[in-house]
Amino acid sequence: MFDETDGLRVNWDFLPALVPDGLFEAMFDAYATVLHRLIDQPATWDLESLDLGGVGAVVVEAAPRAARDTAPAWERFWAGIERTGSGGDVLWDADSGDELAWCVEQAATHFNPDRPVIDVGCGNGRYVRALAGLFPAAYGVDVSASAIDRAIAETTEKITYAVVDAVQPAAAQELANEVGAANVFVRGVLHVLDDAARDGFARSAAALTGTDGVLFLMEPSYAEDSFGYLGFVGGVRGRAAALVAPLERAGVGHSIRFGDAELDKFFPPSQWERLASGPVDLHAIDPDSDTSALRLPGYHAILRRRPA
Numbered sequence: 268m269f270d271e272t273d274g275l276r277v278n279w280d281f282l283p284a285l286v287p288d289g290l291f292e293a294m295f296d297a298y299a300t301v302l303h304r305l306i307d308q309p310a311t312w313d314l315e316s317l318d319l320g321g322v323g324a325v326v327v328e329a330a331p332r333a334a335r336d337t338a339p340a341w342e343r344f345w346a347g348i349e350r351t352g353s354g355g356d357v358l359w360d361a362d363s364g365d366e367l368a369w370c371v372e373q374a375a376t377h378f379n380p381d382r383p384v385i386d387v388g389c390g391n392g393r394y395v396r397a398l399a400g401l402f403p404a405a406y407g408v409d410v411s412a413s414a415i416d417r418a419i420a421e422t423t424e425k426i427t428y429a430v431v432d433a434v435q436p437a438a439a440q441e442l443a444n445e446v447g448a449a450n451v452f453v454r455g456v457l458h459v460l461d462d463a464a465r466d467g468f469a470r471s472a473a474a475l476t477g478t479d480g481v482l483f484l485m486e487p488s489y490a491e492d493s494f495g496y497l498g499f500v501g502g503v504r505g506r507a508a509a510l511v512a513p514l515e516r517a518g519v520g521h522s523i524r525f526g527d528a529e530l531d532k533f534f535p536p537s538q539w540e541r542l543a544s545g546p547v548d549l550h551a552i553d554p555d556s557d558t559s560a561l562r563l564p565g566y567h568a569i570l571r572r573r574p575a
């Protein structure tokens with residue numbers, strides 16, 4: 268708040284991706300109403316309660332139970348991307364040899380070599396390209412058509428790409444009917460899904476892995492909350508604020524913790540056998556360096572579906 272010659276100037280900064288549409292504007296209007304009352308009606312200062320009633324009340328609608336449809340936001344994001352890889356516009360696409368090699372090693376150790384691999388939420392396809400040679404067939408699916416166009420343009424390997432919304436188990440089942448039981452690779456998708464979407468995603472993963480496939484999950488996981496994540500990579504003082512801004516403008520949701528507790532909730536041990544799990548670093552573009560990546564604290568798990 269600034270005391271200027273013609274009045275008070277009030278400035279609130281906020282991250283649109285963190286609050287429901289209109290909430291922050293309603294809060295600001297309510298706050299301005301209180302300030303005007305204090306200025307116009309000095310007796311207000313002596314009241315025990317401002318008794319805002321309907322004037323300043325902020326009504327927040329209960330969160331919808333159905334999964335938020337994030338497909339349009341992801342499409343807006345990918346449609347605006349001009350450059351991928353190191354030095355590009357896509358925060359998580361650091362093209363880190365170390366991280367790619369670690370993922371390939373995990374897949375070689377745990378995946379079923381006789382079944383295809385499907386990268387779910389493949390983005391521009393960097394990881395499925397690294398995995399393709401290990402398996403009889405490779406697929407990359409993403410909810411965004413622009414991501415899939417980009418993946419196709421960047422790929423010379425034999426990989427089949429398709430637009431699939433992975434939180435819709437019926438769509439995943441259609442793919443499963445075509446591919447059969449598959450190994451499923453997932454990097455950085457569950458942390459941007461809400462609970463309803465995670466539930467749908469887990470049912471899709473079950474359809475895709477069937478009885479013979481293995482599921483690999485790898486997600487950023489901040490011990491504190493999304494503000495820890497934003498403080499590190501995004502937000503006005505974050506290391507990669509310029510790369511986070513296009514995600515916020517597109518309306519992509521903020522990062523939500525995915526760790527041990529969330530794994531057990533959405534992939535319960537009664538249905539999924541845990542082959543491995545634990546902390547891992549995810550590599551993201553460091554705008555301050557041409558040679559090294561930002562290391563985001565993350566979590567990984569490797570699971571196999573128990574026989575029904």
Ligand SMILES: C[S@@+](CC[C@H](N)C(=O)[O-])C[C@H]1O[C@@H](n2cnc3c(N)ncnc32)[C@H](O)[C@@H]1O
Nearest residue numbers: 341388389390409410411432433434454455456
């Ligand atoms: C953080 S990016 C990770 C991309 C890629 N896995 C990687 O690590 O390079 C998340 C990706 O998930 C995709 N995505 C988000 N929701 C999805 C959904 N419901 N179904 C399929 N893909 C989804 C986004 O379009 C985006 O490409």
